[in-house]
Amino acid sequence: MSTIHDVARLAGVSIGTVSRVLSGNPATSPESRERVREAALRLGYTPNARAQSLRLARTGVIGLSISDVRNPFFADAAHGAEQEALAAGRVTMLANADEDSAIEARYLRAFRAQRVDGVLMSPQGGSAEGARSLVEAGIPVVLLNRTLDGVDAPVVTFDVRQGVEQAITHLRDRGHRRIGLIAGPVSVSTGRARVSAFERIRDELGLDPAPELVQLADGRRGGGADAAERLLALSPAPTAVLSSNALMSSGAFEAIRGRGAAVELVSFDDQDWMRLVDPPLSVIEQDAAHMGAVAMRLLLELIDGGHPRSVTLPTRLIPRG
Amino acid sequence: MSTIHDVARLAGVSIGTVSRVLSGNPATSPESRERVREAALRLGYTPNARAQSLRLARTGVIGLSISDVRNPFFADAAHGAEQEALAAGRVTMLANADEDSAIEARYLRAFRAQRVDGVLMSPQGGSAEGARSLVEAGIPVVLLNRTLDGVDAPVVTFDVRQGVEQAITHLRDRGHRRIGLIAGPVSVSTGRARVSAFERIRDELGLDPAPELVQLADGRRGGGADAAERLLALSPAPTAVLSSNALMSSGAFEAIRGRGAAVELVSFDDQDWMRLVDPPLSVIEQDAAHMGAVAMRLLLELIDGGHPRSVTLPTRLIPRG
DNA sequence: TCCCCGCTCGGAAACGTTTCCACGTGCGCC
DNA sequence: GGCGCACGTGGAAACGTTTCCGAGCGGGGA
Numbered sequence: 001m002s003t004i005h006d007v008a009r010l011a012g013v014s015i016g017t018v019s020r021v022l023s024g025n026p027a028t029s030p031e032s033r034e035r036v037r038e039a040a041l042r043l044g045y046t047p048n049a050r051a052q053s054l055r056l057a058r059t060g061v062i063g064l065s066i067s068d069v070r071n072p073f074f075a076d077a078a079h080g081a082e083q084e085a086l087a088a089g090r091v092t093m094l095a096n097a098d099e100d101s102a103i104e105a106r107y108l109r110a111f112r113a114q115r116v117d118g119v120l121m122s123p124q125g126g127s128a129e130g131a132r133s134l135v136e137a138g139i140p141v142v143l144l145n146r147t148l149d150g151v152d153a154p155v156v157t158f159d160v161r162q163g164v165e166q167a168i169t170h171l172r173d174r175g176h177r178r179i180g181l182i183a184g185p186v187s188v189s190t191g192r193a194r195v196s197a198f199e200r201i202r203d204e205l206g207l208d209p210a211p212e213l214v215q216l217a218d219g220r221r222g223g224g225a226d227a228a229e230r231l232l233a234l235s236p237a238p239t240a241v242l243s244s245n246a247l248m249s250s251g252a253f254e255a256i257r258g259r260g261a262a263v264e265l266v267s268f269d270d271q272d273w274m275r276l277v278d279p280p281l282s283v284i285e286q287d288a289a290h291m292g293a294v295a296m297r298l299l300l301e302l303i304d305g306g307h308p309r310s311v312t313l314p315t316r317l318i319p320r321g
Numbered sequence: 322m323s324t325i326h327d328v329a330r331l332a333g334v335s336i337g338t339v340s341r342v343l344s345g346n347p348a349t350s351p352e353s354r355e356r357v358r359e360a361a362l363r364l365g366y367t368p369n370a371r372a373q374s375l376r377l378a379r380t381g382v383i384g385l386s387i388s389d390v391r392n393p394f395f396a397d398a399a400h401g402a403e404q405e406a407l408a409a410g411r412v413t414m415l416a417n418a419d420e421d422s423a424i425e426a427r428y429l430r431a432f433r434a435q436r437v438d439g440v441l442m443s444p445q446g447g448s449a450e451g452a453r454s455l456v457e458a459g460i461p462v463v464l465l466n467r468t469l470d471g472v473d474a475p476v477v478t479f480d481v482r483q484g485v486e487q488a489i490t491h492l493r494d495r496g497h498r499r500i501g502l503i504a505g506p507v508s509v510s511t512g513r514a515r516v517s518a519f520e521r522i523r524d525e526l527g528l529d530p531a532p533e534l535v536q537l538a539d540g541r542r543g544g545g546a547d548a549a550e551r552l553l554a555l556s557p558a559p560t561a562v563l564s565s566n567a568l569m570s571s572g573a574f575e576a577i578r579g580r581g582a583a584v585e586l587v588s589f590d591d592q593d594w595m596r597l598v599d600p601p602l603s604v605i606e607q608d609a610a611h612m613g614a615v616a617m618r619l620l621l622e623l624i625d626g627g628h629p630r631s632v633t634l635p636t637r638l639i640p641r642g
Numbered sequence: 643t644c645c646c647c648g649c650t651c652g653g654a655a656a657c658g659t660t661t662c663c664a665c666g667t668g669c670g671c672c
Numbered sequence: 673g674g675c676g677c678a679c680g681t682g683g684a685a686a687c688g689t690t691t692c693c694g695a696g697c698g699g700g701g702a
Contacts, residue, residue, distance in 0.1 A: 001436070001458055001459060003687090003688060003689090004688065004689065005688080013651080013652085014651065014652045014653075015652090015653095015688090015689085015690095016651070016652060016653075016654095016690085016691080017650085017651060017652080019689070019690055019691080020650095020651090020690090020691090023690080025690095025691090027649075027650065027651085028650075028651090029649085029650060029651085032650080032651085044454070044457065044458065046430070046433050046434050046458070047434060047688085047689075048375075048434070048436060048687090048688050048689070049431070049434035049435045049436070049689095050371045050374050050375050050380070050435065050436060050687095050688080050689090051375055051657090051687075051688035051689040051690090052688080052689055052690075053371050053657095053689090054369075054371050054372055054375060054656095054657045054658065054659090054687095054688080054689070054690095055656075055657050055688085055689045055690045055691085056657090056689085056690070057657095059371070061435075069390060069396045069399055069400055069415075070393065070396045070397060070400055072391065072393070075390045075391045075396055076391060078390055078417070079390055079391055079417060079419070082417055083419075086424065086427070091416075091427075091428065091431045092416075092417075093414045093415070094390075094414070094415035094416075094417070095412075095413075095415075096399070096400060096403050096413075096415070098400070098404075103407065106407070106412075107412065109367070110370070110412045112367050113367050113368060113369065113370035114370045114371065114382075115322070115369060115370070115371060133365070136365070137322055137365065137367070138322060221593065250593045250594065250597065253597055254596070254597060257597075271594075272542065272571045272594070273571065273592075273593070273594030273597065273598070275575070276571065276574055276575060276578075276594060276598050277594070277597050277598055277599070278598070278599050324657090324658060324659090325658065325659065326658080334681080334682085335681065335682045335683075336658090336659085336660095336682090336683095337660085337661080337681070337682060337683075337684095338680085338681065338682080340659070340660055340661080341660090341661090341680095341681090344660080346660095346661095348679070348680065348681085349680075349681090350679085350680060350681090353680080353681085368658085368659075369657090369658050369659070370659095371657095371658080371659090372657075372658035372659040372660090372687090373658080373659055373660075374659090374687095375657095375658080375659070375686095375687045375688065375689090376658085376659045376660045376661085376686075376687050377659085377660070377687085378687095
């Protein structure tokens, strides 16, 4: 692959001139511009971004670490973030932590070694170490959807209390008094927050406070199914269930239907299939793509020397069935 | 952020020694090793990967460009590929082309500028230019799921003929004679291949050859719904429909149900919701994660000097309902 | 006529690594 | 008791850029 020296030789100028022409520096003659452009084209020259960023301080690359690409919520968030970065002329390097903090740590180390301009991440439960070391190394970090104790970085989250309240009020209005919760893992902040919001609002509305109505799960499909089974085995079983994410909802839906139980299921996150099943699911919509875009904007501001700020986004109830 | 010079100074040795210790070169004394390790730890030193790769030829980064992260088929493929790369000690840089060849071109340029070790891509329809320029620049490329005319790179695909045959035979066995096809865009190779396989097998089995039973769509949800509407408007309407991807299937399913039509829908790609709806969808399963892993393995071989080879993977019919 | 200024340009330093080369130093062997 | 060899180390070159600095050259004003 050709270098700036090859271009300089072919154009009959110095490498300084080539660099100036190609970077749009006005201190060049029309003649040099012509010769350099021509030579670069002939050679199919692409500047070596690694050498550039060694000399410059910036790399133009932003690290984006998400929990799981296969979770549509995060896929949407990644997409939103990426579009925003692209519009700002930056390129995104997506890492998939797979809900595994060892893999996450590995990618974060890679981000650090690559000296990315900034990192946008939805942290894993395991440990805050990875994020903290980035912050301490002076790399701008913005957290996505989940907070992390002891890490000084802005966060973009949804209003958990609002979402839970919309769901429970909706169910209460439909006559339910005994409502179950399938909660995400307490190792992530969203999981914990949903449980405490659920308990508070349930009590405020005077609904059945039985502790066994809150079932913890791992956030995956199978975990959702298992938690639903546990709820259905209670006597009396709840008449309605709130599920904390789309994956668990699909497991829970199948378990409930498999038992032929008459339980109303409400889910966080809206997905196509929730409209297609019978009965369709009411959902608490969280606009993941928007969250990603907002977070990326915050990160870009931070990179450009702005000061950190966090954002909380609203949720929306979509009643169905 | 500290450099190798800082570590050398703190440890009281030369930068050469630091480099040797940290890269595991045996020509170092136990005493130096100790001092350097200690100093590196104290400073939180992480080698600058960009400087390393400038000196070395390798970067340890592999570019992965996929059509759309939000399409679960590609999300799974990306995940499979990523895991495989991770196991081989490489880090993956995921680009989301968003089914847009301008964005794809931009990412491919970035990959080239970054001098990634290789590129795994599921190409967009628009143009083969991006892929071709990578190949010409000597960067190893493997194509994922879609071929590209005029580009000399190995491909990993599913056996289109087999998949279509499984689907049509299944429907024939269930008594259908008039079968519709919702095809993906003819701008991508898979779209074209499915149409021609469909026509051939339909004729081999002596089924209704009416050309209006093949409806082209854009591969998205809305396109699938529109194509289904067009099929349902025929008289007589087909009694069964084969849909070329999961997104279009979801649109088609909704359209069919909305009309209350008695049409049996079979879909390419298996997804959770297809089991949850009523009636459940029979599917032609294509193990996308496996495809991604296989393709990554081919790419890694190619990078290590192996010679190019293509792979065709089998599909599997999962009858339901 | 001379000087100064502006416009281009070439040369060189610097970014942070790795690795080759050469230079001690201490030991074993004849 | 010398000689050579293995071992550890420091210095320097090289990777491909950008940018600063200084120089050449022409033109315009005093």
